[in-house]
Amino acid sequence: MPSGRTHEVFNTALLPLSLLLPNSVELLPFVFGYVTATFFFSPDIDLSRSRVAMRWGLLRIIWMPYSKVASHRRVSHIPVIGLLMRTAYLCVIVAIPIAVLKAFGINVGFKNLRASSAHLISFALGMLVADTLHIVLDLLTSAFKKLISRLR
Numbered sequence: 001m002p003s004g005r006t007h008e009v010f011n012t013a014l015l016p017l018s019l020l021l022p023n024s025v026e027l028l029p030f031v032f033g034y035v036t037a038t039f040f041f042s043p044d045i046d047l048s049r050s051r052v053a054m055r056w057g058l059l060r061i062i063w064m065p066y067s068k069v070a071s072h073r074r075v076s077h078i079p080v081i082g083l084l085m086r087t088a089y090l091c092v093i094v095a096i097p098i099a100v101l102k103a104f105g106i107n108v109g110f111k112n113l114r115a116s117s118a119h120l121i122s123f124a125l126g127m128l129v130a131d132t133l134h135i136v137l138d139l140l141t142s143a144f145k146k147l148i149s150r151l152r
């Protein structure tokens with residue numbers, strides 16, 4: 001399987017192709033989603049010592065339960081499903097302290113956080129493309145290694 005660095009170089013090398021996106025996709029949210037998924041939210045976050053997990057610093061502890069459930073290269077490496085699972089997991093992790101604070105009367109609302117649906121869709125699309133490229137590179141690398149081992 002490719003290293004975390006290889007995934008990041010691969011995704012970064014393909015990022016300029018986002019300039020070819022149709023006008024219906026907003027470029028800046030797409031790139032932000034793509035970069036986020038490549039460097040902070042990749043399928044390899046289920047490995048506690050992966051580059052992406054280490055980038056979370058001490059906060060990587062929040063991914064430990066996730067990595068127990070999503071054993072490496074299984075559900076986390078299924079296109080769309082893995083990304084949705086990580087997103088849902090992170091939403092739950094973020095919602096817990098907010099609910100606790102709210103129970104103590106501290107309102108941590110996101111009243112000022114506004115994003116149009118076009119921004120959100122473009123951001124999600126950027127995440128999905130980066131996530132899918134990660135999985136495709138994993139599959140291509142595995143297939144290539146199998147081919148090489150058969151030729152020997």
Ligand SMILES: [Zn+2]
Nearest residue numbers: 043044134138
């Ligand atoms: Zn992977």
